[in-house]
Amino acid sequence: MDESIVSNLKMAGTGSSNHVEKIKKFNRFYTNMIGIYTQYTDGSPYSMSEAMIMFEIDQMDKCTATHLSEYFSFDKGYVSRIINKLIKEKVIERVSADFDRRIKYLHITERGKKELKILADRASENVRRMIEDIDNTEMETLIQSMEKIEEILSKNHS
Amino acid sequence: MDESIVSNLKMAGTGSSNHVEKIKKFNRFYTNMIGIYTQYTDGSPYSMSEAMIMFEIDQMDKCTATHLSEYFSFDKGYVSRIINKLIKEKVIERVSADFDRRIKYLHITERGKKELKILADRASENVRRMIEDIDNTEMETLIQSMEKIEEILSKNHS
DNA sequence: ATAAAATAGTTGCCTTAAACAACTTGTTGT
């Protein structure tokens, strides 16, 4: 896409402060820049939801379907179906907890790790293209600006 | 949602540069922070695509269905249906060009402007909440950091 | 001047995304 397809609404009224409008402008700019939709899943065999679920299973120790459903606010049935699809494709596996046989822990397989690496590499490549022509000085400024934003916004946990 | 539902994949390998990884970290952080999915359309009667199309019609003079389709990389048929729905709801209207009767210009109505304002106000409110506890000094730093990022990334048009 | 190609938009049909609700199986508290 040649422009933002998200976060592209501009102020329709006049009630907002200048700061809010500047931040909204940045939001539009930045979400456009990183191509939020296509960053991970464009051209990949996994939907965004599937990629998110694979990632979370990889990150999370003893991940369960219930956790995924709550964490992403996805319907339990939807999560269940995605899990079963990913198991069929052997990118994750399911192990029943011995102390409670309702609970099934989800683990990424070796094959799943490879698939995740492909997704992550694709995202890295997109980022790399975004910054390829930036010189060292500006690169430092860019990173510092990002770290500053994270620091400031992190304080008031939101 | 209590966490990011987009851009949440982390590096699965080790081939990427430190800068790329830092930027990906910022991407995850920031897309989580602004709640990309819910910023405009959560609790609204319009889907994200509908809101985007209304916005673009409002911004663009002499907007056409073809422009919308190309701009957003949406299917023509999908756009056509959304347009007809929005016309039925009287938030936009359609006027045939007199020099070419295939072309139909789209305009936002007064009612449409009001609806857009509701969407924009909701987004502003979300941003306002995000920054409500930030003091003046940090606020300036935040805005400057954002402007710096825009400036640096804008140069190499991406 | 007219047939052919291109353009704008519409409509039918299909696939996938994702929610809702009812259900099964297993666990816990009384």
Add this chain to the structure above:
DNA sequence: ACAACAAGTTGTTTAAGGCAACTATTTTAT
């Protein structure tokens, strides 16, 4: 033991969005 609850599953439905065939104009090439 059994009611209430918790983890997942499955059936069904709606919405998002793409593909392809179509109509109706306009442009281009003969």
